Amino acid sequence: MLTACGYQGEVGDSQPLPSEVRYGTPESNWTDACAGDFNPEVDYFPDKAAPDYADYFEVSYHGHYKVVRTESPSSAGGALRSDKMVLVQCGTPAPPLEGELQDAVVIEVPAQTAAANEDGNVIAVVELGLEDRIVAMGGAGVFYEPLRRRHQAGEIVSIGYSFHQKANMEPLAALRPGAIFLLVPSLEWAGGFERMRAVGLNAVPTFAVYEPTYLGNAEWIKFTSLFFNAESKANEVFQTVVERTERWTNVVEGADRPLAVWAEMAEPGFWNVLRNSRESEFLRSAGARLVWNALGDERTTRLSDEAFLELASEADFWITGDQTDERWNPAVANRIRAYRTGRVYHHHKRAVPEAAAYDWYETPVVRPDLVLEDLASIFHSDRVPDHEPLFFARFPLEANP
Secondary structure, three states: OOOOOOOOOOOOOOOOOOOEEEOOOOOOOOOOEEEOOOOOOOOOOOOOOOOOOOOOEEEEEOOOEEEEEEOOOHHHOOOOOOEEEEEEEOOOOOOOOOHHHOOOEEEEEOOOOEEEOOHHHHHHHHHOOOHHHEEEEOOOOOOOHHHHHHHHOOOOEEOOOOOOOOOOHHHHHHHOOOEEEEEOOOHHHHHHHHHHHHOOOOEEEEOHHHOOOHHHHHOHHHHHHOOOOOHHHHHHHHHHHHHHHHHHHHHHOOOOOOEEEEEEEEEOOEEEEEOOOHHHHHHHHOOOEEOOOOOOOOOEEEEEHHHHHHHHOOOOEEEEOOOOOOOOOHHHHOOOHHHHOOOEEEOOOOEEHHHOEEHHHOHHHHOHHHHHHHHHHHHOOOOOOOOOOOOOEEOOOOOOO
16 A cells, blocks of 8 residues: 555554553553553543533543544535544553444554644644654644744654645655644545555544634644643643633623624635634624624635625724735725724734745634734723734735825
8 A cells, every 4th residue: 555655665663652661550641651550440541631612522531541533524525424543541452442432443642753734733732742742744834933943954744734635645654653633624635544544554533623613623732632641731721721712702891892804805806704713703702793794604705896895894993814905906995994094904923924834823723812812902902902913913005095
């Protein structure tokens, strides 16, 4: 199979596992050790995690192993059926794969190395304090500088980004990372995923990007932690996110709510308007009213210039992914109140354009509370004074005479 994929190098025998062996009952999860004296009465995972906001994964604990289930959401186009993994503490035996565990994939934990084809998964590993375990990622376009430097130095290899190509099996077959976190966006891609598992690679499906809420998306850090036995750290990080989210939501409660639109140009004459999405949830939580309540159920709608003007002409604020209005039609832009009053903001303030690296696709995935604080300060500067937005910058209005 590997020859068919073009791989000609030596295939590693197994994933890297901890060299340290520990005995007895752990007081906290072992993130860097295997068990030396298996006892079926011992709980090897005293630190546990469970999703409260995420819809597409669940986990149960069974002494020396965890059962992790993921479910392909309908918005993923049926990219992967429901999946089941049994994560076994290294040094202990795998349970029989029968009954509810039939057809499950067994993965030993804690993983000592990791790969990911989507930046949000990479940054989740960073937030867990385990960035040194990353050995492969989508490519060089990562904003987080320590990882970008390691990639430039050849310490991290490229495997291809999720929405552009199937992951490159050659480096994965050679490195055999303990966990390979893969966003599986299409049925065609799923075939490559299954081939990885057929040759013994620990391919792990992730669906965080399909979560309908930003807290559900961020909570996938708990999912990531399961493969490193790092549940305690994941719970700590996510609790901070929840508490800060509640804080900024409460700060803007009761304030006058400005009208806001989140849209960017698709092509000349047409606009992509984001709604029924995490972006719209951000606007609501930050104390804004939405212009697109009556647009339907889809996450994004493409509108003509005329339809966009009808929708957004009275918007007080305009958030966009465009960083310049060079392609914008001035006759359209100048009829939008937010544009005329200089209240257009883009979300690519943190970027290294020459490296195609944009933090918007990284940090906000695991720290949506920081986005919420930014937007609250933009919409309600009287309630969130003296805050310099981290992700958002005021738009250069070049088309405005």
